[in-house]
Amino acid sequence: MRNKKIIGIDFGGTKINFAYTENKEVKRIFKFETGKIKDKNDIINKILSGISALKSDFDAIGIGIAGMINHKNGEAVLLTNIGGIQNFPLKKELENIVKKPVFVDNDVNVALFGESRLGSIKSLENAIFVSVGTGIGGAIMLSRKLYTGKDGFAGEFGHITVKENGLKCGCGKRGCLETVASGTGIERYVKNRLNKKTDITAKEIVEQAKHGDTLSLKAIENAAHYISRVSGDLINIFNPDALIFGGGVMESDFIYEKTKAKIHQFALPMFLKNMQITRSTLKNNAGAIGAALLALELLNGNNVYV
Numbered sequence: 001m002r003n004k005k006i007i008g009i010d011f012g013g014t015k016i017n018f019a020y021t022e023n024k025e026v027k028r029i030f031k032f033e034t035g036k037i038k039d040k041n042d043i044i045n046k047i048l049s050g051i052s053a054l055k056s057d058f059d060a061i062g063i064g065i066a067g068m069i070n071h072k073n074g075e076a077v078l079l080t081n082i083g084g085i086q087n088f089p090l091k092k093e094l095e096n097i098v099k100k101p102v103f104v105d106n107d108v109n110v111a112l113f114g115e116s117r118l119g120s121i122k123s124l125e126n127a128i129f130v131s132v133g134t135g136i137g138g139a140i141m142l143s144r145k146l147y148t149g150k151d152g153f154a155g156e157f158g159h160i161t162v163k164e165n166g167l168k169c170g171c172g173k174r175g176c177l178e179t180v181a182s183g184t185g186i187e188r189y190v191k192n193r194l195n196k197k198t199d200i201t202a203k204e205i206v207e208q209a210k211h212g213d214t215l216s217l218k219a220i221e222n223a224a225h226y227i228s229r230v231s232g233d234l235i236n237i238f239n240p241d242a243l244i245f246g247g248g249v250m251e252s253d254f255i256y257e258k259t260k261a262k263i264h265q266f267a268l269p270m271f272l273k274n275m276q277i278t279r280s281t282l283k284n285n286a287g288a289i290g291a292a293l294l295a296l297e298l299l300n301g302n303n304v305y306v
C-alpha cells in the first residue's frame with residue numbers, strides 16, 4: 001500500500017499549526033498567527049493559505065479546532081475563542097474546495113490522540129488530558145479511543161463549577177474553573193486586585209511570583225489549587241493510567257510543579273499509586289500531529305472513538 005500523506009492542522013485562538021505527515025512520520029511542521037477571525041470565510045482562507053504554502057499533494061486533512069465540535073459531521077457548533085462562530089459545517093465546506101476527505105474534531109481531543117500515538121503515553125490505555133492555556137479544555141481516552149459523548153462535546157473540564165456565584169465565564173455560567181485558573185483567569189486575579197489599570201500577562205505574573213511578589217504568588221497558588229482539585233476529581237472518576245497536562249500555562253515548570261504537588265489532597269491515594277501524572281511531550285505540536293494521525297486512522301476505516 002502506498003504511503004498516505006496527511007495534513008494535520010491545529011486551529012487555535014492565536015496560532016495555526018500545520019504538520020505534514022507521510023506514513024505516520026512528521027515531515028514538516030510550521031505555524032503562523034491566526035490574526036483576527038471575523039467569520040467562517042476567514043477560517044477557510046487561513047487553512048487554504050497554509051495548505052498552499054506546503055506545495056505538496058495530500059490524501060486527507062485532519063483538523064483540531066478550539067471549540068465545541070461534533071466530529072461525527074465535522075461541524076463547528078460553537079467557537080467561543082475564534083470569532084464566536086456558530087454552526088459552521090467546516091468539514092463539508094472544506095471538502096467542497098479541496099476535493100479530499102476532511103476530518104474535524106476538538107483541539108484537545110486531537111492533542112490527546114497525538115500523545116497516545118507518538119507522545120507521552122504511547123503504551124497506555126486510559127488517559128485524561130487537561131489543557132491550560134488562554135482557556136481550559138480537556139479530553140478523555142478510554143481503551144486507546146477518544147470518548148466524546150453524545151454530541152462530541154465531552155471533556156469540557158474548564159467549565160466545571162469551582163466557585164458558585166464566582167466570576168462570569170465566556171460560556172455564560174459563573175465560577176467555572178476557566179475563570180480562576182486559565183491564563184486569562186490568572187491575569188484577571190491580579191488585575192482585579194490592583195488599584196490602577198495594568199496590562200499584565202500570565203507569563204509576567206509567573207516571573208513576578210518567582211521573584212517573591214505576594215499578589216502574583218497568590219494568583220498562581222489559587223490557579224494551581226483549583227486545577228489540582230478538578231484533576232483530583234477526574235482521577236477519582238476515571239481511575240486512569242495517566243493524567244497529562246498541556247497548554248501554554250502548563251509549560252511553566254513553576255505552575256506545573258505546584259499543581260502536581262497538590263493533587264494528592266484531592267485524588268484517592270490508591271488511585272495515585274500506579275498512575276502517571278505528566279506533561280505533553282509533543283507540546284504545542286501535539287494538536288497538529290494528532291490531527292494528522294487521527295485523520296489517517298479514519299481514512300483507513302479504523303474507529304478511533306468509543
Ligand SMILES: [Zn+2]
Pocket residue numbers: 158159169170171172173176178
Ligand atoms: Zn464556563
